[in-house]
Amino acid sequence: MEIPHSIIAVDLGGTKILVGEVTPAGEVLQTKSYASDTTNQDTALQGIIHSINDFQAGSTLIGREQIAIGVGVVGRVDTRGGIWHEIQPDKKKWINVSELLESIFQLPCGVDNDVACATRAEQVFGWGQQSKNFIYFNIGTGIAAGTVVDGHYVEGSHFNAGEVGHMVVAMDSDVRCACGRYGCVERIASGLGMHERVVALLPEYPSTVLELVEGQRMAAQTIFEAAEQADSLASRIVDDAARAAAAAIMNLVRVTDPDTIVLGGGVARNAYFFERIKQALNPSTMRFVTNGLVYTKVQSEATGLVGAALAGLAASQSRKKVGGVGQC
Numbered sequence: 001m002e003i004p005h006s007i008i009a010v011d012l013g014g015t016k017i018l019v020g021e022v023t024p025a026g027e028v029l030q031t032k033s034y035a036s037d038t039t040n041q042d043t044a045l046q047g048i049i050h051s052i053n054d055f056q057a058g059s060t061l062i063g064r065e066q067i068a069i070g071v072g073v074v075g076r077v078d079t080r081g082g083i084w085h086e087i088q089p090d091k092k093k094w095i096n097v098s099e100l101l102e103s104i105f106q107l108p109c110g111v112d113n114d115v116a117c118a119t120r121a122e123q124v125f126g127w128g129q130q131s132k133n134f135i136y137f138n139i140g141t142g143i144a145a146g147t148v149v150d151g152h153y154v155e156g157s158h159f160n161a162g163e164v165g166h167m168v169v170a171m172d173s174d175v176r177c178a179c180g181r182y183g184c185v186e187r188i189a190s191g192l193g194m195h196e197r198v199v200a201l202l203p204e205y206p207s208t209v210l211e212l213v214e215g216q217r218m219a220a221q222t223i224f225e226a227a228e229q230a231d232s233l234a235s236r237i238v239d240d241a242a243r244a245a246a247a248a249i250m251n252l253v254r255v256t257d258p259d260t261i262v263l264g265g266g267v268a269r270n271a272y273f274f275e276r277i278k279q280a281l282n283p284s285t286m287r288f289v290t291n292g293l294v295y296t297k298v299q300s301e302a303t304g305l306v307g308a309a310l311a312g313l314a315a316s317q318s319r320k321k322v323g324g325v326g327q328c
Contacts, residue, residue, distance in 0.1 A: 003029070006063025007312040008055065008107070010048055010071040011114060011304040012036055013266075014141030014192070015217075017047055019055040020302065021062060022070075022309035026125045028302045029062045038074060041084060041093045048073075049104065069101055069109040070312025072117035072304050074142070076159045079112040079311060085159065088178070098315065110308075110315030115162055117307025118264055118296075119146025119153060124310060126297035131260045135252050136296075137164075139245060140265035143186040143193075149256050165190065169247035170240075175200075185248040189241035191220045191267045197237045198223065205233035220267045228272055238276060246280035249293070253285055260291040264303055269295075 003023060011018040013036060020031035034051045038044045048071060076085040082098025101109040112120070119136040127134050132151040138144050143165035147154040154161045165186030166179045173183030175197070187193040195218045198210055209231050212218060226234035249261055263274060278293050286292070296303050 003063045005065055005067045006061065007309040007316075008052060008066055008069045008105075009305045009309040009312060010052065010069070011117070011302075011308050012038070012044060012048060012071070012073045013114065013304075014038060014074065017051045018302070018305055019051045020305045020309075021059070021066075022306060023063065024067075024309075024313050026121065026298070026306045026309070028299060028305060030059060031302065031305065032059065038087055038091075040091050041075075041087060041095055044073070044087070045084075045095065045097065045100070049101070052101075052105065066107060068309075068312035068316035069105055069107050070117075070308040070310065070315070071097060071101070071109065071111045072114040072308040072311065073097070073111060074114055077111055077113045077116070078159050079110065079116070079155075082109065082111050082315075084111060090178075108312070108315040108319040110311030110313070112307070112311040113144075113159070113162070114304050114308075115144040115146050116153065116155070117305075117311060118298075118303040119148065119162075119307070120310050121298050121303050121307035122146075122262055122264075122296055123148055123153065125306065126303075127260050127262050127291070127294065129297075131258075131291065133256065133258045134260035134262055134291075135249075135256065135258045136262045136264055137245075137249055137252070137268075138265040139190060139263070139268040141191045143190045143245075143248070143265075145252060147252070147256055147258075164248055164252065167248050167251060169244045169251070185244045188244040189248075192217065194218075194220050194223050194237050194241055194267075197240070198233070201233060201236070208233035210234060220273075221270060224270050224272050238273065242273065242276035243280045245277050246282075249277070250282060250285045253289060257288060259289060261289055261293045262296050263293055264296045266301075269301075 075087040086092030170183035177184035227238040
């Protein structure tokens with residue numbers, strides 16, 4: 001079956017850039033992964049440009065015509081203006097990503113935050129088809145969330161809604177976050193946070209099977225596998241992470257009264273960790289979350305990619321209304 005149109009979509013993560021060809025209906029036709037470097041926005045953007053160039057040159061594109069480029073990036077994004085404000089407070093530079101990529105590739109370009117992309121994909125193609133009030137809770141290298149209330153995605157006044165990784169969930173914690181506070185969920189329950197806990201606690205557990213390799217981050221999957229085998233260090237880290245993630249989820253439940261919590265992100269895809277989080281949820285707090293804690297209905301490894309394609313599609317439709325690429 002011939003596919004008339006497709007979108008080049010890019011999902012920038014903490015460890016990789018996923019590039020793919022996606023149809024306007026959300027079907028992922030093909031993907032390719034590249035290493036990412038988010039040291040700063042300029043470096044990350046050069047990685048995105050290289051990845052798109054390589055993907056176009058090395059792939060036989062399936063769609064007869066590519067109608068847009070859509071990009072999901074970490075940090076604060078003004079999606080209407082196509083402007084990437086920052087990765088985090090100490091990594092900030094005002095960059096008009098849409099304008100830059102349109103000038104290079106001669107296609108309409110839409111850009112949004114990566115977790116916002118995943119949330120919008122869920123809203124259009126996943127749980128959003130049966131829920132107008134849900135939270136997409138993403139656990140990957142970091143932690144963030146997207147909130148949909150009465151069918152509307154909550155963006156915030158400064159494009160900063162959803163940075164729930166900086167929600168304190170352990171008041172007596174000695175784990176210091178980059179934001180300056182102690183006990184933030186991201187530093188306890190994310191992939192990076194669990195690695196940091198291994199580094200900090202390893203001297204206390206000489207019999208652990210966990211071994212650090214210099215210059216490499218320990219994969220969350222490795223920690224989960226050790227915890228399933230009752231390794232004491234791994235079990236402590238996973239227990240703390242599950243309780244922290246559950247606490248953050250329950251805090252969010254009290255704010256917007258969702259009927260569904262969608263768990264997404266590479267770390268959250270682990271079934272063992274998923275169940276540990278479920279066990280840590282308080283039934284009284286969760287009693288109105290009628291659909292409970294669930295996995296995404298969108299292809300889990302490509303949820304952000306599908307959402308990035310939606311950003312590209314929106315840019316394409318906007319340009320048609322005003323008469324051409326680059327006219328906003």
